[in-house]
Amino acid sequence: MTRLLALLLAGTMLAGCNAGTRLAEIGRGPQLTEIENPTQSPNWRPVSMPMPAPREPIANANSLWRPGSRAFFRDQRAAQVGDILTVLVSIRDEAQLANSSTRSRDNSESLGLPAMLGLESSINRILPNSVSASNLVSGNSTSGSTGAGQIQRTETVTLRVAATVTQVLPNGNLVLGGRQEVRVNNELRDLGITGVIRPQDIQSDNTVRHDRLAEARIAYIGRGMISDVQQPRYGQQLLDIILPF
Structure with a gap:
């Protein structure tokens, strides 16, 4: 009971914090966040x-080419902390799954003791007279189950977002992160992306495809009146978690 009351109190406090933010945005809609490092x-x-293990550079006399260099001429693609590049997000995910199963089982067991060194005649001294030695135990069971399931999902996301290089790893790979907010009337769309890319995957126009990102984290969420009415209340979400039935 104490744990349940604590959960209810936490849910009420969380709802209260969110309610305070929503009350502050009445007549103004969700506010854009400030640009931060x-x-x-x-x-x-x-x-x-x-x-990888570090390698010592080898100097070649009278040569403009440096061993280990990825390009002969320097370009304007992102390569250092603070540089900006564009991430092209084009996700088209489609899945369809159908599953059907049928199971049935029929069991029957019978156990008797017609003869056992003459001791079968002594059974009625222990058990009631209605018990027969030839049919001591008899049982049967029947079970069956049928199940069917189907999943069909189609998702399409096409976006372009500018990201900033936040870290250069020792092997030259770039860690990037970007965030974009778009407000239309009282609805705010928030896009965030992070990941690790190889410099050679950056195209000549300083863009990189999202499927080139390692450890990619892409989030596209909304805040505002429409998003608010599309989700259950906090109390309902809490009850969905703790109620066992």
Whole structure:
């Protein structure tokens, strides 16, 4: 009971905090967040990835080419912390699954003791007279189950978002992060993306496809009146979690 009351109290406090924010936005709609340095966020953590062993550079006399270099001429693609590049997000996910199963089982067991060194005649001294030694135990069971399920899902997301290089790993890979907010009337759309890319995957126009991102995290969420009415109340969500039936 104490734990249940604590959960209800926590849900009420959370709803109260959200209610305060919503009351402050009456007549104005959701407000855009300020531009911040992503590395100054309390939730930001530097990325640590497995790195290859370092190699000593080899100098060649009378040569403009440096061993290990990925390009002969320098270009304007993102390569350092603070550089900006565009991430092309094009997700088209379609899945269809159908499953059907049928199970049945029929069991029958019978146990008797017609003869056992003459001791079968002594059974009625222990058990009631209605018990027969030839049919001591008899049982049967029948069970069956039928199940069917089907899943069909189609998702399409096409976006372009500018991201900033926040870290250069020792092997040259780039850690990037970007966030974009778009407000239309009283509805706010928030797009966030983070990941790790190889410099050679950046195209000549300083863009990179989302499927080139390792450890990609792409979030596209909404805040506002429409998004608010599309989700259950906090109390209903809490009851859905704790109620066992």
